[in-house]
Amino acid sequence: MNNENSYYYFHSHSLTMIILVATLINVILYIPYYFYQCLLSALATVSVGDIYTVQNDDDIILEKQQQMKAMKQKWFYMPPVLKELTSSFLFPTEIIAILKLKFGGYVKTSKNSLDQLAHTLNDLDFCYATLNKVSRSFALVIQQLPQPLKDSVCIFYLVLRGLDSVEDDMTYPQDKKIFLLHTFYSNLLIDNWSIKDVGDTEDYRILLDNFGKVINVFKLLDKNDQSIISNITLQMGTGMAEYVGKIDSIETLTSYNLYCHYVAGLVGHGLSALFVNSGLEDTDLCVHKHLSNSMGLFLQKTNIIRDYLEDLKAGRTWWPKEIWQNYAAYLDEFAKTPNCEKSLECLNHMVLDSFNHVPDVINYLSRLKHRKVLEFCAIPQVMAMATLVELYNNPSVFTSVVKIRKGLTCKLMLNCSTLNEVLHWIYFFITKIEQKIPKQPSVNAHRMQEVVDQVKNLCDVNSKI
Incomplete structure (x- = not known):
């Protein structure tokens, strides 16, 4: 390196x-x-x-x-x-x-509204049109996968996107929400099932209003893939239901990790199972479930850190009290004093907690054999790394939404085709983090340096230069 x-x-x-x-x-x-x-x-x-x-x-x-x-x-x-x-x-x-x-024709997004497309497209085309509307970055990496894995991952994403939309709709009655989260998986077997006026954005509401189209494609998938998607949806819905109505902060790191497991770690489990069932990856990918879990937790924790202000305003507080109580009496104090040393120490502690998953991420990615599967898995992880570089020691996290440049996002999407390229990016971004570690000695700074050294060493060991 x-x-x-x-x-x-x-x-x-x-x-x-x-x-x-x-x-x-x-x-x-x-x-x-x-x-x-x-x-x-x-x-x-x-x-x-x-x-x-x-x-x-x-x-x-x-x-x-x-x-x-x-x-x-x-x-x-x-x-x-x-x-x-x-x-x-x-x-x-x-x-x-x-x-x-x-x-370059990588992703074709229609200018028509999703509601219009629902009345003109067949079921499969509507699913991909919805994918392009609700997540362009994931749409690109999903549509580069080989068939039939591509369709399975697309439907897996849309099913979980529908489930997540139910959880995120703060206007939906709690009793109905809990029931729907518990039973959402079973609706995959009901022809033309849908639900109106649920979802926190217009496109998500249209997705759930036309969910019968997703179900129709789901039923055409490989039976094992159907079972994987249904099982993960059941587990995720059950886990989400446990946190409905909890407006106070998550208390402990254990609870924080469990929540992230429900909403993201299980996605890693499901994707690994789909990869193996497709025959593109070895069966041992499903054996090491802690690696799949870390892939999801790393992404989810990055989003939670970035969305501090948005979630605070919406009454959702996912930062664990076990961390932030060391730096403030109330979680909203950071928004009032963003440049305070304590605020930045708390932020850096949260970023450090996320970076603890990077060694598992490298381990998981190094096990992948198919180039397109590697691209699919690596691009979101490297983008999360780039995002954490921007978040680390940045007071703007408490006053706005910090994002990476769109140009950098595009560059990462086009340059993560081999493990060597991916490791170069990880090494590059972990070096950027190292340069931002505060000079003033602290426990968090010392631990972050340890993580940086560990990640650099793993990149060197796994690099195929």
Whole structure:
């Protein structure tokens, strides 16, 4: 791993050249769009006479303000793809990755609403259209899997997405929610079963409203795959039901790990079973269930750390009290004092807890034999690593949602095809974490350095250079 830095950076270009190239790319992309917006603005200009047809001065002022706001939105609005390109201003290879994924035909997302697609697509096409709508990153990695594993994993994801939507809907009555979580798996055997007005987003509600289409495809899967999906759904629903109505923080690390097992570790168990049943992976993958569990826990804990503020506002507090009570009397204190040393120590403690799963992640990934299965498993893990780099020692976690650049996400999706590439990324990001470890001595800093050293050693041992 001595050449990890050269793996990611240009050898022959200075920083100045990189900036110039990035600037040129962004200018070339933005100038045509800017003039296009100018043309639209000229065509859409409202005449002064039209404005003054209102009845009073207050209406005139309001109309002027609305027109000015609309004008600013039109002139300064930047579509998502340009925002993504701008955020990767200093990273030309990320810009290339964005454009490649955007226009390379990797994932085709319909411009029609999911509700419209439900009435026009067949059952299987609707399932993939839903997958593309509710999770574009997972959609890409799932659709790169070989058949018939691809369809099984797609349906597995949608079934658990439906189950998770029930859990996340804070407006759904608790008694009905608990019952539905317990019985959700059995509905997979009921033709055309669906439920209306459940889910915390419109697309999730449409998924559950048209769940009969998912069931129809589920029944066409291999019988063993059906059994795996049904069994995991039963276990997950039962586990989720235990936490319904618990608005207080999870008390202990044991309870925290158990919750993460229910909502994510079981997904790892199910995926490992699907991989083995497909014949693409060896049976010993299911023997080491603690490794599959860690794959899920690492992802879930990363999300829980990132979503601190969002969950706090929604009344969901998943940070374990066993950790945060060492740094504050109440969990919301961190949002009030984000730059406080205690706040950052708590955050770093949470990140450290997540990183404890990385050795198991490396162990699991090193056992995979099929290239597409490795890509599917590795990409989310490496993205979680990149996210934790941004979260670590970052007070913005307590005041906003911290995410990695879209360009970096795209680059990771295109460069995790071999174990060697994956280990390079892990080594790269763990080195970034090492650079962010606070200089002031502390127990958390010491433990994080130990984890960093362990992960680096595992990368060296498993690397096939």
